[in-house]
Amino acid sequence: MLNAISRPAKIRIARALVIIALLIGALLPGFPVLWMLSSSFKSNMDIFAYPPALITDSFSFGAYAAVVTSPEKLRFFLNSYLVSMFVTILTLLVGILGGYSFSRYEFPLKRPLNMVIIGVQAVPPITLLIPYFSLIVFLKLHNTYAALVLTYMVFTLSYAIIMMTGYFNTLPRQLDEAVMIDGGSSFVALWRVLVPISLPGIVSVGVYTFMLAWNEFLFALTLTKTTDMRTVPVGIQLLMGQHSYEWNEMMAMSVLGCLPVLLLFLFFQRYFIAGMTAGSVKG
Amino acid sequence: MSVDGRFAANPKTNNLYRIWKRVIPYGYLSPTILLLAVLSFLPIGMVVYYSVMDNVIMNQNPVFVGAANYVKILTDGVFQTALGNTLYFTLMSVVVHLILGLTFAMLLNSKLVSPFTRSVFRVVYILPWVFTASIIAILWRLMLNPNGVINYLLEWSGLVSQKIEWLSSRQLALHAVTFINIWSGYPFYMVSLLAGLQGIPDEIYEAGTIDGANGPQLFRYVTLPQLRPIIISLAMLDFIWTMQQFTLIWMTTGGGPGRVTEMLSTFTYKLAFSTYEFSLASTSAMVILVLSMFVALFYVRRQRASDA
Numbered sequence: 001m002l003n004a005i006s007r008p009a010k011i012r013i014a015r016a017l018v019i020i021a022l023l024i025g026a027l028l029p030g031f032p033v034l035w036m037l038s039s040s041f042k043s044n045m046d047i048f049a050y051p052p053a054l055i056t057d058s059f060s061f062g063a064y065a066a067v068v069t070s071p072e073k074l075r076f077f078l079n080s081y082l083v084s085m086f087v088t089i090l091t092l093l094v095g096i097l098g099g100y101s102f103s104r105y106e107f108p109l110k111r112p113l114n115m116v117i118i119g120v121q122a123v124p125p126i127t128l129l130i131p132y133f134s135l136i137v138f139l140k141l142h143n144t145y146a147a148l149v150l151t152y153m154v155f156t157l158s159y160a161i162i163m164m165t166g167y168f169n170t171l172p173r174q175l176d177e178a179v180m181i182d183g184g185s186s187f188v189a190l191w192r193v194l195v196p197i198s199l200p201g202i203v204s205v206g207v208y209t210f211m212l213a214w215n216e217f218l219f220a221l222t223l224t225k226t227t228d229m230r231t232v233p234v235g236i237q238l239l240m241g242q243h244s245y246e247w248n249e250m251m252a253m254s255v256l257g258c259l260p261v262l263l264l265f266l267f268f269q270r271y272f273i274a275g276m277t278a279g280s281v282k283g
Numbered sequence: 284m285s286v287d288g289r290f291a292a293n294p295k296t297n298n299l300y301r302i303w304k305r306v307i308p309y310g311y312l313s314p315t316i317l318l319l320a321v322l323s324f325l326p327i328g329m330v331v332y333y334s335v336m337d338n339v340i341m342n343q344n345p346v347f348v349g350a351a352n353y354v355k356i357l358t359d360g361v362f363q364t365a366l367g368n369t370l371y372f373t374l375m376s377v378v379v380h381l382i383l384g385l386t387f388a389m390l391l392n393s394k395l396v397s398p399f400t401r402s403v404f405r406v407v408y409i410l411p412w413v414f415t416a417s418i419i420a421i422l423w424r425l426m427l428n429p430n431g432v433i434n435y436l437l438e439w440s441g442l443v444s445q446k447i448e449w450l451s452s453r454q455l456a457l458h459a460v461t462f463i464n465i466w467s468g469y470p471f472y473m474v475s476l477l478a479g480l481q482g483i484p485d486e487i488y489e490a491g492t493i494d495g496a497n498g499p500q501l502f503r504y505v506t507l508p509q510l511r512p513i514i515i516s517l518a519m520l521d522f523i524w525t526m527q528q529f530t531l532i533w534m535t536t537g538g539g540p541g542r543v544t545e546m547l548s549t550f551t552y553k554l555a556f557s558t559y560e561f562s563l564a565s566t567s568a569m570v571i572l573v574l575s576m577f578v579a580l581f582y583v584r585r586q587r588a589s590d591a
Contacts, residue, residue: 011395014395015395015396018390018393018395018396019396019400021390022390022391022396022400022404025386025387025390025408026404026407026408028466029407029408029409029410029411029466029470030407030410032411032422032423032426032466033410033411035422035425035426035432036422036425039425047425048428048430048431050430050435051435051439052431052432052435093314094314094315094318097311097312097314097315098311098312098314098315100311101307101308101309101310101311101312102312104308105307105308105311106308107305107308107309109309110308113312113316115583116319116323117315117319118583119576119579119583120319120323121579122523122575122576122578122579122582123323123327123572123575123576124526124527124548124568124571124572124575125527125529126527126529126547126548126551126552126568126571127326127327127330127568127569127571127572127575128322128323128326128327128330129552129555129568130329130330130333130555130561130564130565130568131325131326131327131329131330131333132326133340133555134329134339134340134561135325135326135329150322151322153318153322154318154322154323157315157318157319161315186307214415215415215416217415217416217417217529217530217533218529218530218552221533222556232415233415233416233417233418233530234417236417236418236421237417237421237534240421247425250421250425251421251422251425254414254418254421254422257415257418258413258414258415258418261413261414261415262413265409265413266406269406
């Protein structure tokens with residue numbers, strides 16, 4: 001039967017089928033996200049209204065206003081931004097130095113160290129949590145930014161080093177050699193020459209690190225205690241009161257909470273995808 | 284400061300220069316080595332130590348008890364339940380992630396659709412990945428609420444006749460949290476597999492078509508074998524990560540109702556920070572570490588093999 005249909009027609013049918021499949025598939029990610037947005041504009045009374053509607057009579061920015069005028073909730077955002085930024089800066093500094101060493105030098109401990117750095121990524125956070133808790137309490141860092149910045153680096157650093165090593169490997173060694181012939185040290189070669197031209201790689205590692213830190217939950221839950229030190233992921237949980245759930249405010253805060261990552265993603269899509277796939281795809 | 288240059292210029296310091304040359308790579312790596320020591324070697328040593336003592340942190344003078352904690356944990360009914368739940372949760376997630384990720388990647392890679400349409404859909408399909416686990420947990424608590432929109436849609440379409448308590452039902456909670464994890468994790472597969480698909484040269488497909496292969500045969504004999512290395516890496520990484528999943532469980536069911544969604548991670552966390560059994564918790568954490576390392580070993584081996 002199909003043979004009776006001309007080839008262009010077949011292609012048109014196939015294209016329509018693919019688009020229909022794409023539209024149906026898009027409901028899986030799209031509908032919950034749409035529902036989150038819609039709920040953030042409702043009044044809390046209308047959250048479970050029957051029948052449910054995407055836009056209700058109570059449509060307003062009230063939940064957003066409630067979040068951004070609450071010093072307590074703004075503090076969650078401030079904490080998250082500060083911690084994520086410090087983690088990103090430190091990770092990049094240490095990662096660039098480490099990556100440079102792995103890329104440009106041969107030394108006896110290179111392979112074992114490399115193995116350790118790859119292996120650390122597989123150490124479960126829950127395994128580290130108990131010793132971290134006692135170390136942080138011992139160092140009197142409990143409930144501080146330093147506690148989070150320091151511990152987050154265990155899972156951001158490996159990735160940064162592996163990525164930076166890979167990136168530096170793509171740059172010709174003649175670049176460093178030219179600097180050294182002019183009497184510059186390897187340190188100068190790294191910061192004056194390699195780092196400026198590695199900016200795409202550094203941005204990619206930076207946004208990925210920021211996102212990991214922004215999303216972290218387990219350490220933030222355990223290593224901070226007071227409400228004013230909580231980050232966004234933990235802070236959202238605090239909105240779930242014992243008796244009343246402020247669903248609309250939780251949804252508004254969720255939208256605001258994913259905004260930094262969403263914006264980073266939209267601006268740096270290419271880098272993000274490169275970062276995401278680096279672990280599994282071999283070029 | 285031109286340190287390298289200065290040493291090289293003076294032949295008398297040649298020996299010193301050689302030593303310096305040897306030290307340089309470690310110098311660059313010193314912050315890394317310091318951090319690794321403090322953030323992984325020391326804590327792992329501490330966990331091992333904690334796991335063979337009677338109780339720590341709460342107890343000033345802990346006593347060595349050998350393997351007693353391991354015997355206690357491995358024979359504990361709740362631990363075994365948590366282990367079973369974790370395996371179900373992890374295996375289901377990995378398998379469905381792969382199926383969904385590959386299906387979506389192939390749809391998004393279809394040459395029948397314009398590149399612009401594809402890139403719009405790609406952004407939509409990637410959305411779950413933008414959300415952090417605690418936000419995903421709250422969103423699905425809202426959607427899966429007995430009075431929530433999922434139940435409404437199911438009733439409206441006639442699939443169910445009464446409101447379902449997805450997250451507080453003993454029969455359904457484990458499946459519900461597994462579903463939520465599947466939702467949150469498929470974009471990682473999708474994006475990686477999409478990159479993999481784009482890396483397959485068109486010539487292989489053309490050669491296959493000339494040899495008379497149809498669509499499913501091309502998929503079976505070209506696409507799958509080409510993607511095999513990526514699929515294996517993805518599955519191993521996902522296995523390690525999903526096994527450690529804490530946030531989603533903690534913020535949706537907290538391991539309940541009863542223990543039906545208890546995972547190794549939530550079980551360990553509760554032992555430590557609800558009942559202050561830090562030694563038993565460390566023992567349980569050690570078991571998780573060994574399981575993760577076992578999978579990771581294969582992963583590292585593969586990575587190294589493909590590096591060489």
